Amino acid sequence: MSGAAPAVADRSRRPAQLWDALTTLxxxxxxxxxxxxxxxxxxxxxxxxxxxxxxxxxxxxxxxxxxxxxxxxxxxxxxxxxxxxxxxxxxxxxxxxxxxxxxxxxxxxxxxxxxxxxxxxxxxxxxxxxxPPDGRPGALLLARVGDDPAAACTxxxxxxxxxxxPVRAGELPALLLRGGGWLDPAGERFQVNVRDAGRIRPAAFHVRDGRHDFLYDHPGGSGGSGGSGGSGGSGGSGGSGGDTVLLTAPEAGVLLAATERNGRHVLCAGPASGPLRVLSAPDRLAGEVRPLALRGDGRWAVLRRTHGLACDLFLLDTHRDTVRPLAAPAGRVLGPVAWRAPAAGADEGPPRLWCLSVGADTPARLLGATVSGAGDARWAEADDGTPAGRWPWAPGHVQNFPGPAGDIEALVCGHEDWRTARHVVLALHGGPAGMWRLKFHQLFQVFADAGVTVIAPNPRGSIGYGQAFHEHVVNAWGGPDLADVLHLAGHIRGRRPTDREPPALYGHSYGAFLALLAACAAPGLWSRVAAVAPFLSGESLYRDAAPPVRAMIDRLGGRRRVADEHGPRDLAEPGRLSRLSAPLLILHGDRDDVVPAGQSRALARRLAELGAVPGVDFHHHEVSGAGHTPLDGSRSLHLATARFLAAGGWSP
CATH class of the missing domain: 2.40.128 (Lipocalin)
Structure with missing residues (x-):
């Protein structure tokens, strides 16, 4: 969807119709x-x-x-x-x-x-x-009692x-209860990842007699397998962490594993008897790479690469150690993935790849394609048959905006281009260790249906872009991320006609705190502000919060004072809230166990003390029985919040 022009909204639809469709999502x-x-x-x-x-x-x-x-x-x-x-x-x-x-x-x-x-x-x-690998009814179950990962399994x-x-089939040592798979098409041997002296070792569980044996004689990793002599040279992994098998191809008896080598995790592949060969091609892909599916012959694997809001598929040739981009619809998150194996005697054609996908403007759909070794694919997609699956949702795409220290990636959703739309809102995510993800956000669709185009940025401090990017928020709540928000707002304001109003602000939890900081730091940049479950400062929240929230604040340095030209990051400090000029909506659940509702009550009291008129300058609405996400499931609150961002006023 990147770069696509938004469709013209059908304003003949009533908001109730959209909400009815959303309830079928x-x-x-x-x-x-x-x-x-x-x-x-x-x-x-x-x-x-x-x-x-x-x-x-x-x-x-x-x-x-x-x-x-x-x-x-x-x-x-x-x-x-x-x-x-x-x-x-x-x-x-x-x-x-x-x-x-x-x-x-x-x-x-x-x-x-x-x-x-x-x-x-x-x-x-x-x-x-x-x-079982042949698709017939039946199952192998691996169970562990208690939460100790070092406990034995059954x-x-x-x-x-x-x-x-269910019949008890045998006892096993401590396992990593993920990855693995069948080693033969008859379903007699199942690969498990055994926790062994601080490392992971692949083993085979024999279903008939309940015994297990390690796939490699040498415990040091794939590079020293005694099963095939082991080269021990540059082709082996030899890492201190052992091999964690991720996928198996039962028909071929092939494994795809992750191994630690020189402090890095790399992929390796080969027969279950070993040795596995380290694959260098996937290591050259920037971002987080995850194998999703291994074809039955063991040669082809589908890899998913994610970085921020970007998601791409690649086809890995495990024989030649090459990676090719796999053509797939843009603007989607893709996975899980499976190769359909043709049934015996059935005219189903070549193996077909199936993939679950979701996008900012597309609820989950299944995509299917026949894929060539060159990475060519023609995808057909199918919805789930619900009204939500077939509703003409507002378009969405990913866009990069200039920031003070590099590009700011954002999710954009709306029926109108943000440059000319009547109303625009900057939506700030919670966290601070959070991010907007490329998925279907029903809140954004409600805003778009009210004529508000959403720009949801991931400023510095967001997760999903590497540790260095996230570290910007540690010990600096409202530091680089506030600078990014203010710079982005200035950019948006400068690209819109002078007769269009300034952007509005929406934020939840930490995003609400950041929105209020931005509204006070640059009052003239904003038309309206909606703050859901806000807090006054990291220090104030620390005093009121439960132990898990306090631990998060300590871990991320939320009580560290940040002071620059924008002033201290404490909304209770003298001179902060008095700068707020945009109409403000405060929403909070009275049973919020993350950010106690007392934070919003204190905010409303402070505004009233400064002369702001409740019901005119600001609206404080406490939702009875609601927790940290008070809008969830409420048609009236969704629609009323959208109306506030579009035109002001509060009528839930």
Missing amino acids: RSRFGFRFSATGRRAAALVTDGRGRMFLETWDLRGDTPDCRAVPGFERAASNVPLRGRPTDVVPFDDGSVLVLVARPGCHDLVAVQPDGGERVLGTVPGDHVTLAA AWTLAGSPSGP
Whole structure:
């Protein structure tokens, strides 16, 4: 979407219509493809407080999405019935649901028609599960009791329909309960990552007899594998941290692992018997690189690179150690990913890549493509069939703006170009160890529908751009990030016609604190300010906050005084709030356990003492029963906040 001209908004729609569409928006967690990539499933919540089960049929060219009839949970029922945490789809359309209860997990088989059957219970506070590699019903479960990562684990199996109950398959030492995978197409050996004397060592768990053995005789990493003689030369990893297997290709018996080498983590690949060969090509990609999928033959892997708001896919050839960009829709976050393996005797064509994607203007959709080794791909996408999935949302894109010390990356969302839009708002994220992410923000869509174009910057101090970038906010709350916000506002003001009003400010939590600092530092730059769950200063918050928040303030140096031409970063200091001239909206939940509501009450009292008139110069609205995110689920507060940013006035 970068550089695309915003579409003209359909102003004939009523705000209620948009909100009705938003209530059908599905938030997915636990999204997983079947072992063959022919099915997918996810646990889903919507805007009506419901949780249900969603399945996708990926066997054809056009995915079919449906909600499993009858499987529905309300938030109020979760404490009584347990909390669904993970799903495993099978190729016959059934799904295994993992339900967490104190000290154990229930296993629930859900059929395509909605029929449910509790298969049994596995003791354990932490449980991971894997379906058989051929996509048939069944599962291997690895469970650990308690929160000690050094504790031993137990393996359980579900075989057959599955008809249950789970059967204890063997005992294992302490495991890293992520990564790994099957080592053979029959599902007899499963690779696990064993915690061994301060390092991670790949091992194979034998499902039939419950034993396990290390894949490498030499514990020092992939470079010294005794299984194949081990070269020990430049091709080996030999790191002190061992190898952590991330993905496996059961048909080929190939591993893709991360290994520590000379203080850096690099990827390596090779047969399960070893040795693994270090891959240098991925190391040349700037940003955070994560493998998402390994094709069945073990040669091709999909890598995702993220840096800030940018997200790209690459195709890694593990045989030739080369990386090529994988053509994919811009402006999306991509993943999870799976290669669909053609069914035996079925005319499904070559392996097809499936990918879940989401963008600033696009709720989650499935993308599918046949990918060549050159990285060429023609993607087709499918929505989930809900009104939210098909609504004409406001366009969004990523844009770089000039800053006082380098570019400022921002998410832009709106029906109108920010240069000519009637109203613009700078939205400041919470944290301070936070960032705006490239995803679908329903708040931005509500603002856009009210005629307000959103610019959501990630100023210095945001996470996602490396540690050095984040360090700008440590011991300097309201330092470089405030300078970035003020510079960005000046840039925006200078690029808009003189008959357009100045930008507004919106901020939540730390972003609300930063918004108030900016409004006081440069009063003439702003038209209106909306502060949700603000605080007066790091010191003031420290006095009122709970221990976890105090620990965060100590870790990030929030009580360190910053003083420059903008004055101290304490809104209670004399001369600070008296500079505020823009109309102000203060929203706070009365049950906020992060930033106590007393911070907003003190802010409102101080404004009144300075002569500001409640209901005219500022509005203070405390939301009964709400926590740190008081707008959540409230149609009236979303729409009223959007109206305030567009025209002022407060009428929730």
